[in-house]
Amino acid sequence: MTFTSVSWFLFLPAVYLLFRYSADRWRWLVLLLASYGFYASFRAPYLLAVLLVVTGASYLCALRIAASQEESRRRRWLWGGTAACGAPLMLVKYLPALQTEANSLLGVSWTFCATLITVAVSYFTFQAISYLADIYLELEEPERHFGRYALYLAFFPKLLQGPIERGGDLLPQLRQPYRFDYQAMRSGLVLFGWGLFQKVVIADRLALYADQVYDRVHDYSGVSLILATYAYAFQIYYDFAGYTDMARGTARLFGVNLTENFNAPYRATSVADFWRRWHISFSRWILDYIFKPLQMGWRHWGKGGTAAALVITFLISGVWHGATKGFLVWGLLHGIYLASAISWQPVQKRVYGWLGGEKRGWLKWWRVFVTFNLVCLAWVFFRASTLADAWYVISHSLYGMKGLRSGLLMSQGLFELLFTLLLVASAGTIGRALKSLPEQRSAARRWCLYYAVAVVILFFGQATKSSFIYTKF
């Protein structure tokens, strides 16, 4: 079951009604059972076992960290808990890939480890590790109520793809008594609707164009490859941002505010700025728990230490997405972009000074354009099926237009092309209009827009794609 499944639209109201009409002291249990039931819908019992192991291990280790006075004991419980949480993730995520490589290198055909689905494991594991680290750093007190802690990891609106919530942000909300708030309900439902619109109307429509090219790259060249990459850039954004808004909207129904995960990432004026706007909960996680410790540990190497910390952090980020060379190169590229900016920044500042200052309109848009294309260059490796395909896309993007008209632009017909372009151009306006709706006094105006969005979703939503891109990470 995902947010776009038919069963979801039966599950959510049922859970809400049970939650709403339960005694407040049992509401955590309703949500916990609903969350485990939601996870069980993937019909992979080992996933529930992994969630239980990570929950139990991190809960116990956090209590032991807090109870220990001696620094070395606290550190042992931290590393022990991190290993206990990280090991299942490594096993389910990377063992199948290691088996494939071993088969290829050794000329055998082991199959003891079939491809396992790993949905949600990364996200709750990262949450558990951040919780342990925050307890160790004495930034938070441990949660002693096991059920509430289990809910912190398993809360179903954010289970599959995050946001990766910090203990200090989510646990206090789970402790608060629930008070029905009509405005929160309304804004939550509107946010969910907008998220659904982004996913099934915009993202899945852009996927038709991106997949057309990326599934058969050798049939295309030049502008076709560039446009397909741009289409993928917007597809992945609307797919993930759509999911996040659906998660945040759902959580609001239960009185919980989840973290914002995106802030207009393609308006970034540098790659560093992009990472402050894209998958914010994940980039904060790798910044706080990987980059900063490395950077501080290597601080006496000056800029070299910071550069090395950035490259390693983003290599790990690439590997987290998947055990393929494409993800590794994607991560490495971002690491190199950020590391080279350290040396480039002083020169850049001087150049911008000569050009009249970095706030000048045209210079700002130039920086947005360059940043967007650097990010898209990395997306090529993220999306392409193989490294060879990625290299083909890059080496054949600058000339030709093979497959442009009949293969790409007209593949879905003229109406679809124009409608898609209109959607992408107006998405920001539609989103802002919807989010400001709950404040509108005119009920007629609100209901007209709700109806229009519902009609577009029903009649123009792409029924073919039901999975979210980031569910597989």
Added chain:
Amino acid sequence: MTIIERLNQTFRLVFDDDSLQIHPHTTANDVDGWDSLSHVNLITTIEATFRVRFTQKELLKQRNVGDLVADLERKLAGA
């Protein structure tokens, strides 16, 4: 000169701003140019100026100038 006054001088040197005035609640959001790279410069300069060495845990726990001052006071008192 108090620790925070000496620290203020260090901040002015690192951020090249003679008008900078820090206080215990100052964070990176309050100082122009205080990013992750300049933060490393700041820390290594503070360590050299005050002849201390922060532990990894102390550095990761610090959230504002007040935390920095508290760590410095503890280290200088223990020296």
